[in-house]
Each structure stands twice: as structure tokens, then as C-alpha cells.
Amino acid sequence: MHRIIFKELEFRNFMSYGNTLNRFEFRDGLTWLHGDNGFGKSAIVEAMTFALLGISYRGGKKEELRNTKNLADGAPTVVVLTFDLDSPPAELETYRVTRSITGKQSTIKLVIEKMVDGVWVAQNKRAGFSQQDFEERVLQFNEVLFKNVIAMNTQETLPFFMLPAAKKRELLESIIAMSLDTWKKENHKRLSEATMSFTLAKNDMVQLNGEIDELNKIYTRMQEEKSVNLSQMKADLETCNATIAEEQGQVDKLTKKRDKIVKGLTGIKAELDTEGTVDARIVEIRTQFTGVSNISQARRAVAEAQYEYDELYGQHSGIIGQLDEIRERIGERTAERNKAIAEKGVAERSISKKETEVEMTTAKRDKFAEQAKTFVVGTPCPTCGHISDESDVERHKDALREQWKEANQAVRALGAEIEELNVKVSSLGDYITEIDDEISDLQGKIDDYNKNVYPDIHAAEVTLGNAKRELARYEKYAEGFDEAALTDELNELEEKKKGYPALRERFGNGNTMLGDVNRELGEHNGQLTQLQEKAKSLSRDIERAESNTDDAIAVMEGKIEKNKDMLNDAISRMRESSDRMAICNTITKVCADDGMKKMVFSMFVPAFNKAVQRNLAKANLPFIVTFSDSMDYKFETLPGLSPSYTMLSQGQKRKLGFAISMAFRDFVSLVGNFNVNFLSLDEVLDISTDDNSMRDMLDLAKLMLADIGCAVIITHRGKVVSDKFDFQQEVTNNGMYSMLGDLKPMWAKDAVQK
Numbered sequence: 001m002h003r004i005i006f007k008e009l010e011f012r013n014f015m016s017y018g019n020t021l022n023r024f025e026f027r028d029g030l031t032w033l034h035g036d037n038g039f040g041k042s043a044i045v046e047a048m049t050f051a052l053l054g055i056s057y058r059g060g061k062k063e064e065l066r067n068t069k070n071l072a073d074g075a076p077t078v079v080v081l082t083f084d085l086d087s088p089p090a091e092l093e094t095y096r097v098t099r100s101i102t103g104k105q106s107t108i109k110l111v112i113e114k115m116v117d118g119v120w121v122a123q124n125k126r127a128g129f130s131q132q133d134f135e136e137r138v139l140q141f142n143e144v145l146f147k148n149v150i151a152m153n154t155q156e157t158l159p160f161f162m163l164p165a166a167k168k169r170e171l172l173e174s175i176i177a178m179s180l181d182t183w184k185k186e187n188h189k190r191l192s193e194a195t196m197s198f199t200l201a202k203n204d205m206v207q208l209n210g211e212i213d214e215l216n217k218i219y220t221r222m223q224e225e226k227s228v229n230l231s232q233m234k235a236d237l238e239t240c241n242a243t244i245a246e247e248q249g250q251v252d253k254l255t256k257k258r259d260k261i262v263k264g265l266t267g268i269k270a271e272l273d274t275e276g277t278v279d280a281r282i283v284e285i286r287t288q289f290t291g292v293s294n295i296s297q298a299r300r301a302v303a304e305a306q307y308e309y310d311e312l313y314g315q316h317s318g319i320i321g322q323l324d325e326i327r328e329r330i331g332e333r334t335a336e337r338n339k340a341i342a343e344k345g346v347a348e349r350s351i352s353k354k355e356t357e358v359e360m361t362t363a364k365r366d367k368f369a370e371q372a373k374t375f376v377v378g379t380p381c382p383t384c385g386h387i388s389d390e391s392d393v394e395r396h397k398d399a400l401r402e403q404w405k406e407a408n409q410a411v412r413a414l415g416a417e418i419e420e421l422n423v424k425v426s427s428l429g430d431y432i433t434e435i436d437d438e439i440s441d442l443q444g445k446i447d448d449y450n451k452n453v454y455p456d457i458h459a460a461e462v463t464l465g466n467a468k469r470e471l472a473r474y475e476k477y478a479e480g481f482d483e484a485a486l487t488d489e490l491n492e493l494e495e496k497k498k499g500y501p502a503l504r505e506r507f508g509n510g511n512t513m514l515g516d517v518n519r520e521l522g523e524h525n526g527q528l529t530q531l532q533e534k535a536k537s538l539s540r541d542i543e544r545a546e547s548n549t550d551d552a553i554a555v556m557e558g559k560i561e562k563n564k565d566m567l568n569d570a571i572s573r574m575r576e577s578s579d580r581m582a583i584c585n586t587i588t589k590v591c592a593d594d595g596m597k598k599m600v601f602s603m604f605v606p607a608f609n610k611a612v613q614r615n616l617a618k619a620n621l622p623f624i625v626t627f628s629d630s631m632d633y634k635f636e637t638l639p640g641l642s643p644s645y646t647m648l649s650q651g652q653k654r655k656l657g658f659a660i661s662m663a664f665r666d667f668v669s670l671v672g673n674f675n676v677n678f679l680s681l682d683e684v685l686d687i688s689t690d691d692n693s694m695r696d697m698l699d700l701a702k703l704m705l706a707d708i709g710c711a712v713i714i715t716h717r718g719k720v721v722s723d724k725f726d727f728q729q730e731v732t733n734n735g736m737y738s739m740l741g742d743l744k745p746m747w748a749k750d751a752v753q754k
Helices: 043-053 131-139 143-150 165-179 181-225 230-272 275-293 295-315 317-374 390-452 454-478 483-498 500-547 550-590 593-618 650-672 691-703 718-724
Strands: 002-012 022-025 029-034 077-086 093-102 107-116 119-122 623-627 633-637 674-676 678-682 710-714 727-733 738-740
Touching: 002 043, 022 738, 029 691, 029 718, 043 077, 043 093, 043 131, 043 143, 043 678, 143 650, 143 678, 181 550, 230 500, 275 295, 275 454, 275 483, 295 317, 295 454, 317 390, 390 454, 483 500, 593 623, 593 650, 593 691, 623 650, 650 674, 650 691, 691 710, 691 718
Parallel strands: 002 674, 029 710, 029 727, 678 710
Antiparallel strands: 002 022, 002 077, 077 093, 093 107, 107 119, 623 633, 727 738
16 A cells, blocks of 8 residues: 655745744544634644645635744744655655745745665656656545545635535546556556557558659659660759740849849838938927017026016015024023023932932931830830830930931921922923023014915026026027028928838838839749759759660669568558557556446445545434445434434534545545545534533544544644643744644643643
8 A cells, every 4th residue: 555654844934833843743543723713723734734745725816825933034934744654565754845936026946856876866757757647646636635635624625525516526537547547558658658659650651652652653753764765854953044034034034133122112212211310300480489488587487587676575584584593592592591490300210309308307306206205114125135224214305306406407407498499490480481581482473474474585586497498498599590490401301301201101002112013023933943843853854864774773772672671661660559559548448437437336335435424424423325426425413313414413414424524535545556645624512512422532533543643633622622632733923923832631730720
């Protein structure tokens, strides 16, 4: 059996995953892959699809598989898949497939390597490993089988049971076709070789028959030419040569006429090519006349605009002259204000600091008073610890009174300093307010200018600028203006323009004449060529007739016999190739739809039905589903239960479809003679099923683990059935990139709790 054993999948900058290398290990057992929506759980199957088939599983564009966050930095998207190929009697082979996307143009590169003596050896196209060869020679499965057998029953793939009967039949036929592919390819190769051999032999036979006929004609002609009157052939040759001379004269005459016409057309074409230049110069001269005539009007417009601008500027010259002084004063007062604000801030911070000192010193002073009240006779001395008497109490209270006085004096001093600072803060606040009022008045004058004066002056200034530019443009036309010379030039150009229609007519007539001459010249050239070929043929016939001898005839007889022997060999090869073609065509019929496929269906569909029924029983479903060769199905159930598939609940339909899909996987392995150690189920157990149904379906999957190997279940309800899993793997996201966690046994300390 042809078996693919996936070992390890590595990827980076793929979909939501960043530049850190993520690794997935295909460990035998039932693995629960979990994480929040959108974290990248389905990326495992996407990465496998891209590595193996070079496409997106969901059907998106390949460049959409790149991580968009790292795209601008040019970070490559890389997927590496390692697997073993076990296809007895050949030895076990290890392959590594690397597919990457690089550059802004999303260039996709495929590298297929095989382990040879401990070293990875690239299998490029020269070694016969295109994508198609890789699928047919190594994988032996395509996109259809990948989605229906390996990554089956996902949200993107319609389950096998829900496909129309025709689609089921088509899918099964594709599996049978793949299993027959090796036979068909080898048979097609041999049929092509046999067909080529037959065609070559047939072509040789046709060619040799023609050559023998031609040699027989030559042989007959050689015999006849011995008695032919050579003088007649020579007379015919002289007549032919005389006619050739006449035709050559006609050809030379027509060639000279054609060359003369072409020369005249070239001159006319050169004149016609000047029309655009003439038109442009006429427009240029007329524009210059118009510009010169507008100078006086433009000068009046400049004078009027200048007058209006000067009037407005004069009316408001007072405020305009004060603007610079006002702005300078605002700057000075703003600097003074900032300085005052800084001083005020320093004073306020000093007040806050001293108020804190007052609170601390007051607390200290109050503590001394409290100690004096509580210290009585019999209290242990705080210094030496012995029991105090009246003299000790009095002495200790005197010391506390002195300490209280010092603290009280410090509080009063700090209060005086705070009062002084508060006066300074108040004074600075008044000063800042005074400056703010002055700045506001000054800014009001500027705002009044900008609102009521500047728009009119600016509009007048723009009008003046436009008028000056218009005048400058017209005055430029007046530079070197010679009215008489330009008038003469304009009249000359307009007169010249009148002649262009006649030139175009002459050019058209000349082209017509040239066409007539070329046709006539072609006819004479054709006749001349025929006469020259006839003369060559006559010369060869005369030369052959003069050189024919009995020895030449004998040589010709030998050639005819040799070609007959070669003809017999070609006929023998053609018969042998025809027999091989018949055998290959018979094999082709066996592999056709009404041949091997029909036989396979009759043999394996009953086995498929048995596998279906076994899985339905394992899934605790009291139904009988039987498929025909056309893949139509018959649904049966016990009395009192749902009488048809249509009336089943969504959960029962999901469960039944899953059981049949598992049977279909077994069927594919049996018919296609191939097996893959991986099964992916992407959230299909979450839909329309209760907890018990999930457990039944997982039990069914676990029963198949011996044949499957690694089964990955993506579900958000895994905690309910966590005892069914062998491993768990979590997908997380740090807000920028997804990360694939380590594969952990379900009995590990940090495994998800039941």
C-alpha cells in the first residue's frame, strides 16, 4: 500500500502568524487544537494545503496567505512540510517540501528535496519533479482527495453524504482513476511509441513506394532518352531563352517606371509632412498679432488696478504701519508673562512644601504635649527604663515643654513665610492678568485688520498682479514685432496651405499608378520565373540524355532493387507496430468508464455499504443506509423513529454524515491502495450536536486511530469531552501575532481541566 506519513510542519509569516518559527508535530493519537476565534487554528490545514498543492484551502489568492503586518518589511512567508513515503517494495523515502512567498510581487518558490545518505538533495524540474509530477508520483492524491479524505468535513467542504449522487459517483470515479493512473500512463506511453513506430513505418512505406515509382519513371526515361532527338530539346531551349530575354526587358522597363513613381511620391510626401508645421506657424503669427493689439488695453488694466491698490493702502496706512510695533509689543509682553508664570509656579511649590513642613512640625509639637500629659509617677523612664518618681516626672515634663516651645516657634516662623509667599503669588497673579488684558487688546487690533482691512487689500493686490502678468505676456509678443514682415509671411503660408489639397490628390493618384505598375511587374516576374525553371529543366534533360550510358542504367536497376528491400522491411515494421497498438487499445478499453471502473464499483460498493453500517452502529445510530452503484442511497430505520433522512434532526444528520465520511475514508484507502496518517476535523463536531453525540463521534474517530495515526480536532467544546483526547495544543495571540503552543499530553499538569 502507498502510505504518506507526515512528520513535521513548520511555518512563519503565514496568515496571522509572525516571523517566529511555529512547529506542528504529527503525533499519533487524538489531538484537541483549541483557541479563540480568529487566532489561527485552521492555519495548520491551510499551511499543509499550500505546501503540498500550492493553493489556498479556502480558495483565496496565494498572496493573501502572507502576514500583512510583516509584508512591508519584506519578510518572506515560508512553509516547510516533512514526510515519509512508504510504497513497498521500494524502500522508505523521506521528503521535505518548502514553499515560500517573497518580494512585493509575491513571487512563489517551490523546493522539493529528498533525503539521500543523510543529505537533502533537491528534486527540481530537470529531475522530473514539477507540481503535477509531485502529486502523481509521490503524493498520489490531488486537491479533491485532500479535502474529502485528509482534511475532510470542514466548514469549507461539503460532507460526502450531502453531495448529490452524481457528485458522489464523480468523486469515487476520480479515486479509481488515480489508482488506474499508473496503468494508463504506462499504456499511453507504449501506445504513443507503437503509434510513432507505425507512423514512421507507414511514412517510410509511402516514401519508398514514391521513390520506386520515380526511379522506374527515370529508368524508363533513360531508356527512351537514348533515342530522343536532342536537337529538338536544344531548339526548345533556344526558343525559351529568347522569350526569357523579352520578359527580362519588360521587367527592367517596369522597374524603372516604378522607381520614378516612388521618387515622385517621396517628394510629395515630404511636402505634405510640412502641413502641420505651416498650421502651427499660422496660429503663432495670429496669436502674436492679437497680443500686440491688446497691449494698450492691458496697460490701462494695470493702471486701474495700481490706482485701486494705492487708494486702499493709503486709507489704511496708519494701522498697517503699526502692525510691526503691535506684534513686537505682544512678543515682549508674552515673554514677561511667561517669566511671571514661572515665578508664580516656584512660589506655589514653595508654599506647598512649607505647608507640609508645618503639618509635620505641628504633629511633632502635639506629640510633645500628649507625652507630657501621659507621663505620671510610676511610669517607666523612656531613657533608662526605671520606675519614675515625682522628681523624675517634673524633670521630664520640663524637657518636653522646651521641645514643645521650639516646635511651636518653628510653626509660627513657617506660617509667616507662607503668608509672605501667598502675597507674592497674589501679586504675580494680578500682574499676569494685567499683561493678558494688554495682549488681548493688541491682538484685537490685529484681528480687526485681518478681518476688515486685509481681505480688500489682498484682493486688490491679486488683481494688480494678474494685470501685470497679462501685460508682460502681451509685451513679449511685441518684442521684435515686424508687422509688415509677419503679414507677408502669413499671406505666404496661407497661400501655401491652399496647395495641400492638390498635393494630396496627386499623392493618391500616384499611389494608384504605383499599384498598377506593381501588379504588372509581378505578372511579368511570374512569367519570367516560369520560363527560367523551364529552361533549367530542359538543360537538365539535355545533360542527362547526353550522359546516359549502359552503366548508368545498371546503377539505376540496383537502386530500384535496394528500395524494394527497404519497402519490405517498412511493411514488416508497420505490421508489428499495428499489433502492439491493438494490445494498447484493448487496455485502454479496460480502463474506460464501462471497463475497470464498472468492475471496481461492482466489487467495492458492497464493501463500502458494510463499512457504513458498521460505523452507524458504532455511532449508536439505529439507521440502515445502503448505496447503489450510481451512489443513490436507501434510508431505513426502526418503527417509531424518523421515517426518512429529511426528517432527522440536525444533530442526527451531522452524526450520520460523520459516520459515513469515516467509512468513505476506509473505502478510499481500500480502492486507491493508499493511506495518509492525518485527519483534520475543523469545528464540525460543534454544529447541531449534543455532548453525547460528540462523544460518540470521537469514539468512532478513536477506533480508526490505528489506521489514521494523527487526528486533529478543532472544537470550542473540548472541555466537555477532554477525556477522549490524547493530546491538546493551544493557539494564542498577543494582539499582533498568533503563536502555536507546545503539544502536551492531556494528563500533563497544565492541561485543560475537565
